[in-house]
Amino acid sequence: MSPTQLLLTLLLLTAGGFYIGRRQAFAVSSTKGGPKVLHSRPTYYGSLTALWCAVPALIVFSFWLAFESSVITDIMIAALPEDIRTLPADRLNLIVNDIRNLVSGNIVGGKISPAIQAAADHYRSMKATSHAALSVLVVALAIVAILGIRKVISPALRARNHVENVIKVLLIACSTLAIFTTIGIVLSVLYEAIRFFQIIPISEFLLGLEW
Known part of the structure; x- marks a missing residue:
């Protein structure tokens, strides 16, 4: 799942969390005299559920993407052949840029060596794995947050x-x-x-x- 698709999924989960929280507020108050026994309006219970669904997941999402590229690049460089890893920093940076361009489908200057192609495949594989792990983590975190808040919703909850x-x-x-x-x-x-x-x-x- 791409980051854009993951954000859309999180948006849907947040909307679902709002609905679940609001509905749970009505449910817990129905046997005690209706919404008037609630400390807050049902909308606030929905908003609280939506916030707990979205905010922690967005924090994890932001930090993950902030460090993803550098971590994957370091791992990819460590897996390069020694004759490439020991190149001067400026030449190594050019090779890394070529690998990233190759992964992105952009035009790469010069001939692509088998080592560069293998590094690009490795980079692409790690990026796909990273996105999959991020998707699982964010979705799981959002669902756990929704279920957790739903469980604690009560008329006394402020x-x-x-x-x-x-x-x-x-x-x-x-x-x-x-x-x-x-x-x-x-x-x-x-x-x-x-x-x-x-x-x-x-x-x-x-x-x-x-x-």
Whole structure:
């Protein structure tokens, strides 16, 4: 299952989790006087189930894909013949790029040696295995989360509070990421500006008549 297909599957599971959580809220309240005995509206129970289905699975999905390429590349390089592995870093990087292009179906410059073809096949096989393992892990995690939340849904469960807390944490995380991104951009520009003005004095840059 490709990452795109996996995301679509997770989206469907999240929607299903919302329906299951909401339905379970109605079910547990039906014998105790109806939805009015619930601490929160049934929609919040559905939202809580959907969040627990989606958020942990998305975290695993993101971290897996973030490190997948580098891990597979390291394993693939370790399996290359010694005469290729001992090449200078720049030449080895070119070969790795050729292997990735070969896996992606792009045009590769020069003749493809049997070792490069074998490495590309190995890379493709590991990538397929990685995607399959990720699919199983994400889907299993989402299903377990749905079943776990469904089991604890009760009239006393403060679903609204939990949902609001999760949303608050997500908003804080997003704002923190935005702040650090802005700081990184400012520091990067400042660093390059300092390097520039170490070469060209600021007085000459502002008042000089030659460029």
